[in-house]
Amino acid sequence: MSTPPPSAKSQTRMVEVRTKILKQNDLVARALRERFQRHGVYVVSLVSSPGAGKTLFLEQTLSRLRTQCRVAALVGDLATDNDAARLARAMVPVKQIVTGTVCHLEAQMVEEALADWNLDDLDILFVENVGNLVCPASYDLGEDLRLVLFSVTEGEDKPRKYPTIFHTADLAVISKIELAAAVEFDLEAARQSIHAVRPGMPILELSAKTGQGMEAWLNFLETRRAAGTH
Amino acid sequence: MSTPPPSAKSQTRMVEVRTKILKQNDLVARALRERFQRHGVYVVSLVSSPGAGKTLFLEQTLSRLRTQCRVAALVGDLATDNDAARLARAMVPVKQIVTGTVCHLEAQMVEEALADWNLDDLDILFVENVGNLVCPASYDLGEDLRLVLFSVTEGEDKPRKYPTIFHTADLAVISKIELAAAVEFDLEAARQSIHAVRPGMPILELSAKTGQGMEAWLNFLETRRAAGTH
Numbered sequence: 001m002s003t004p005p006p007s008a009k010s011q012t013r014m015v016e017v018r019t020k021i022l023k024q025n026d027l028v029a030r031a032l033r034e035r036f037q038r039h040g041v042y043v044v045s046l047v048s049s050p051g052a053g054k055t056l057f058l059e060q061t062l063s064r065l066r067t068q069c070r071v072a073a074l075v076g077d078l079a080t081d082n083d084a085a086r087l088a089r090a091m092v093p094v095k096q097i098v099t100g101t102v103c104h105l106e107a108q109m110v111e112e113a114l115a116d117w118n119l120d121d122l123d124i125l126f127v128e129n130v131g132n133l134v135c136p137a138s139y140d141l142g143e144d145l146r147l148v149l150f151s152v153t154e155g156e157d158k159p160r161k162y163p164t165i166f167h168t169a170d171l172a173v174i175s176k177i178e179l180a181a182a183v184e185f186d187l188e189a190a191r192q193s194i195h196a197v198r199p200g201m202p203i204l205e206l207s208a209k210t211g212q213g214m215e216a217w218l219n220f221l222e223t224r225r226a227a228g229t230h
Numbered sequence: 231m232s233t234p235p236p237s238a239k240s241q242t243r244m245v246e247v248r249t250k251i252l253k254q255n256d257l258v259a260r261a262l263r264e265r266f267q268r269h270g271v272y273v274v275s276l277v278s279s280p281g282a283g284k285t286l287f288l289e290q291t292l293s294r295l296r297t298q299c300r301v302a303a304l305v306g307d308l309a310t311d312n313d314a315a316r317l318a319r320a321m322v323p324v325k326q327i328v329t330g331t332v333c334h335l336e337a338q339m340v341e342e343a344l345a346d347w348n349l350d351d352l353d354i355l356f357v358e359n360v361g362n363l364v365c366p367a368s369y370d371l372g373e374d375l376r377l378v379l380f381s382v383t384e385g386e387d388k389p390r391k392y393p394t395i396f397h398t399a400d401l402a403v404i405s406k407i408e409l410a411a412a413v414e415f416d417l418e419a420a421r422q423s424i425h426a427v428r429p430g431m432p433i434l435e436l437s438a439k440t441g442q443g444m445e446a447w448l449n450f451l452e453t454r455r456a457a458g459t460h
Contacts, residue, residue, distance in 0.1 A: 010254060014247045020240050049279040050363050050392060051384025078364065080390050101394060103333070103364035131391070132364055133280050134308065134333035153383040153406065154281025160310050161361070162280060164331060176383065182412050 025139050028107035032142030039119035042225045043127065045141050047165055048149035049158075050131030053175040055083045057149065057208040058128055062090035064218060069123040074113050076105040076130045083128065093117070104135040107142055124225070133158070137165040144228050145221070151176040152185035159193045166197045171204065171220065178207040255369050258337035262372030269349035272455045273357065275371050277395055278379035279388075280361030283405040285313045287379065287438040288358055292320035294448060299353040304343050306335040306360045313358065323347070334365040337372055354455070367394040374458050375451070381406040382415035389423040396427045401434065401450070408437040 036043050046054045058073060065071045072093040075083040084096035095117075097109050110127060127143060129136040133150075148169035150158045153176060159166045166172065172194050180187065187205065194201055204220060206213025266273050276284045288303060295301045302323040305313040314326035327335060327343050340357060357373060359366040363380075378399035380388045383406060389396045396402065402424050410417065417435065424431055434450060436443025 010247060010250050014251055017240060017244045017247050021244055024240060049281060049361065049384075050388055051279060051282075051380070077391050079393050080387070082387050082391065101364075101368075103362075130364070131279070132333075132362060134331075134360070134362055135365065138331075150281070151383065153381065153409070154279075157310070157312050158280055161307050161312065163309050179383070179409070179412060182409060 022138055025107050028111060029140035029142040032107055032111055033144075035119065036125070036142060036144070039122070041119050041122045041125050042145075042228065043125045043141075043143040044145045044147065044221070045127040045129060045143040046147050046149060047129045047133070047136045047169065048131060048151075048175075049133045049154060052131070052149045052151045052154065053208055054128050054131070054149055055086055057173070057175060057206075058126055059087055059090050060208045060211070060214055061217070061221075062087065062092045062126070064214065065124065066090065066092050070121060071124045071126065072117070072122055073126040073128065074110060075128040076109070078102075078130060099130055103130060103132050104139050105129050105141060106139050110141050124221075133162045133165055137168045145170050145224055147171045147173055149173040149175045152180045152190075153183050156186050156189040156193055159190075159197045163197045166194060166201065169201075170224075171202050172198075173217070174203065174205045176207060176209070177205045177212065178210050252368055255337050258341060259370035259372040262337055262341055263374075265349065266355070266372060266374070269352070271349050271352045271355050272375075272458065273355045273371075273373040274375045274377065274451070275357040275359060275373040276377050276379060277359045277363070277366045277399065278361060278381075278405075279363045279384060282361070282379045282381040282384065283438055284358050284361070284379055285316055287403070287405060287436075288356055289317055289320050290438045290441070290444055291447070291451075292317065292322045292356070294444065295354065296320065296322050300351060301354045301356065302347070302352055303356040303358065304340060305358040306339070308332075308360060329360055333360060333362050334369050335359050335371060336369050340371050354451075363388070363392045363395055367398045375400050375454055377401045377403055379403040379405045382410045382420075383413050386416050386419040386423055389420075389427045393427045396424060396431065399431075400454075401432050402428075403447070404433065404435045406437060406439070407435045407442065408440050 048054050062071055074095050076097045078099055081096040084094045087094040095113050097113050146169045148165050204217050278284050292301055303317055304325050306327045308329055311326040314324045317324040325343050327339050376399045378395050434447050
């Protein structure tokens with residue numbers, strides 16, 4: 001066996017550079033957060049695996065909110081503007097952020113996407129991250145509330161297997177509960193799995209398809225927004 | 231607005247360091263591939279989102295293969311050895327690779343995990359990556375065959391939204407087809423989405439739960455293994 005020696009030096013350098021990028025991201029995120037506060041915009045970010053139902057959930061949320069307040073959304077993806085096209089049906093301003101090969105959104109991308117929007121025209125901004133349960137965890141986007149979604153089809157043990165994102169999120173949403181019976185999903189086991197990682201984390205179960213649980217979610221959002229209003 | 235200037239310098243440095251790491255990974259992967267060839271081990275890697283059904287698929291594959299040839303598996307996760315525990319039921323050697331915060335497997339991790347296994351005792355090695363449809367795409371693990379799985383619950387447009395992994399994989403597996411009707415999955419649209427990204431890519435549809443399509447998958451594997459036998 002003659003494999004090259006472990007690339008310890010490069011790995012160390014990678015960690016150093018990554019630490020620096022995260023630090024710069026935190027600075028941009030902090031500036032964004034202050035800017036959102038100044039303009040009275042409440043910001044909610046969504047993180048999940050690909051296909052956990054973020055976009056339908058967001059579409060339903062936007063449709064229900066748009067008669068009550070001024071909402072808009074930024075949506076991140078590696079490629080395509082499929083999500084922006086879908087969300088446009090909710091009749092609110094939507095902008096796609098195409099990340100190329102980058103596996104997460106960064107504060108700088110959010111800032112650039114907002115360049116030509118007037119924040120005074122907004123009450124709530126939603127930011128849908130790239131579908132990825134790992135990398136987005138490390139990047140603050142200046143949001144007030146971070147949601148992590150996982151669908152009943154993904155299995156009850158996801159929180160234990162992807163703990164970091166559950167540590168950094170404020171609310172866990174179990175999505176697609178209309179499929180719970182079909183996939184024999186054990187809700188109690190899922191709740192235990194979430195609370196094993198993050199004791200006391202608020203959990204909502206919902207179906208964006210049937211509407212079940214959407215009212216509770218909007219109430220949760222309104223309560224948090226009222227409490228956190230700048 | 232006074233956010234810090236764009237961190238162009240750090241970003242460039244990040245890309246440089248990442249390029250170096252990928253290059254080193256490729257070297258380790260090449261050495262691994264040569265080693266696998268020397269010992270006559272055919273290596274199959276699996277990539278998908280969290281919860282697309284990699285582990286059940288692998289469990290069923292191992293159970294069916296173990297009477298015909300000598301199989302083993304490495305499984306990657308950020309945390310927990312849940313998957314190794316599940317796969318142990320298939321009565322084959324299984325080892326968990328816990329990556330911590332790393333969002334993908336690297337060739338070096340595979341090499342280290344194999345340190346105390348005798349490759350002469352193996353015919354097929356399966357390597358299940360961390361659940362992530364983005365980052366694993368860039369890391370060669372020395373495998374002969376790379377599978378990308380996506381489940382019917384994730385939606386038909388996933389290949390267009392995560393093209394890189396489809397470009398680097400050899401076979402697309404559409405999993406959980408027993409749920410296709412329940413989620414109104416459009417198989418033809420999914421096939422078109424895959425072939426829009428990667429014309430001619432082989433596609434298998436299957437259900438590890440009901441067994442549908444497993445025979446076709448094992449035939450595919452056997453044909454490829456026979457053709458690629460070292």
